[in-house]
Amino acid sequence: MIKAYFLSDLHLKSHDESNSEKLLLFLHSIETGQIQATHLFLVGDIFDLWIHRHRYFVDKFQRIVNAISTVVLKGVEVHYFEGNHDLYLSSFWQQDVGVKVHDGPEFFHLGPYRIRVEHGDFMNPNDKGYLFLRKLLRTVPVGFLAKSLPGRAVQKIGDWGSQTSGHYTRLLTQSQQQDVKDFMHSYAHKVVQDRFFDYLITGHTHVQDEYHFSHNGEEVISINLGSWLGPTPQVLMIDDHGHHFISV
Numbered sequence: 001m002i003k004a005y006f007l008s009d010l011h012l013k014s015h016d017e018s019n020s021e022k023l024l025l026f027l028h029s030i031e032t033g034q035i036q037a038t039h040l041f042l043v044g045d046i047f048d049l050w051i052h053r054h055r056y057f058v059d060k061f062q063r064i065v066n067a068i069s070t071v072v073l074k075g076v077e078v079h080y081f082e083g084n085h086d087l088y089l090s091s092f093w094q095q096d097v098g099v100k101v102h103d104g105p106e107f108f109h110l111g112p113y114r115i116r117v118e119h120g121d122f123m124n125p126n127d128k129g130y131l132f133l134r135k136l137l138r139t140v141p142v143g144f145l146a147k148s149l150p151g152r153a154v155q156k157i158g159d160w161g162s163q164t165s166g167h168y169t170r171l172l173t174q175s176q177q178q179d180v181k182d183f184m185h186s187y188a189h190k191v192v193q194d195r196f197f198d199y200l201i202t203g204h205t206h207v208q209d210e211y212h213f214s215h216n217g218e219e220v221i222s223i224n225l226g227s228w229l230g231p232t233p234q235v236l237m238i239d240d241h242g243h244h245f246i247s248v
Helices: 018-032 055-060 062-073 090-097 128-137 140-148 151-164 174-191
Strands: 003-007 039-042 077-081 100-102 106-110 113-117 199-202 209-215 218-224 234-239 242-247
Touching: 018 062, 055 062, 062 077, 062 090, 090 100, 174 199, 174 209, 174 218
Parallel strands: 003 039, 039 077, 077 100, 113 199, 199 218
Antiparallel strands: 003 234, 106 113, 209 218, 234 242
């Protein structure tokens, strides 16, 4: 039996903010068995910035690191998808903590379901400025620079980057939200043709959405996790019987 939990776009800036405390309580509930979990998926932008294994970030979020480490030791399979605010994660999160890190879409068989998980920053083909920036940030020279810079210097660069990509953190009008949903739905229709899945799980856009459609006679469900920037942070749970959101 599976019990998989998915969350994204917390954009944590410090260990003592409200959403950090909510995340810690959620992780503690898994650790103590109050919440039964077989899998935990961190679908990108968990922190407002985390790059490489800089001690600055480890120290800043040590309580969260410890809590996730404990969940891993408990036997929960934890996956962390790099977003546009958390990059080059393998050197710390995979090597030191035991979390499985992914820098692009991955497929999983969980119980009866075939599930595609990704951060979601490929979904809007018209966002060419961001797509260029995404590609640039993953080049070898930038990777070397990210590894070599002091953590506080990386933080200053990240603060600048957050300002330039802040259009997803603003409150969208109803019309703008519908535009976002339209390109998310188009993306789901496109990628299911390459390899079938029952669920597509994404984040990035901060617009929570659930979309059902049929492909070759089979039901497909596309779910965007939204963000934790609103008043009621939620986590998606999928088990053998289906899915639902839970508030944290």
